[in-house]
Amino acid sequence: MTTNEIVLLITGLLVGANLTSIWHGILDLRQATRDLEATQQASREVAGDEFLNSLELYRIQHRYGLVP
Numbered sequence: 001m002t003t004n005e006i007v008l009l010i011t012g013l014l015v016g017a018n019l020t021s022i023w024h025g026i027l028d029l030r031q032a033t034r035d036l037e038a039t040q041q042a043s044r045e046v047a048g049d050e051f052l053n054s055l056e057l058y059r060i061q062h063r064y065g066l067v068p
Contacts, residue, residue: 001009061067 058067
């Protein structure tokens with residue numbers, strides 16, 4: 001191999017490694033975004049469940065005259 005071919009081979013390997021690293025970073029960022037959205041959705045569901053449970057408790061208390 002000539003010097004130019006060796007330089008091109010090394011350059012190609014380095015560029016490929018950098019592109020692979022960037023691609024994995026993008027995929028990790030997308031996964032982190034999906035995880036954050038799932039966490040926020042779960043938090044909203046828990047808050048909704050707590051609200052509905054407290055509303056049901058209020059209705060039961062009100063039905064039996066326990067709430068002034």
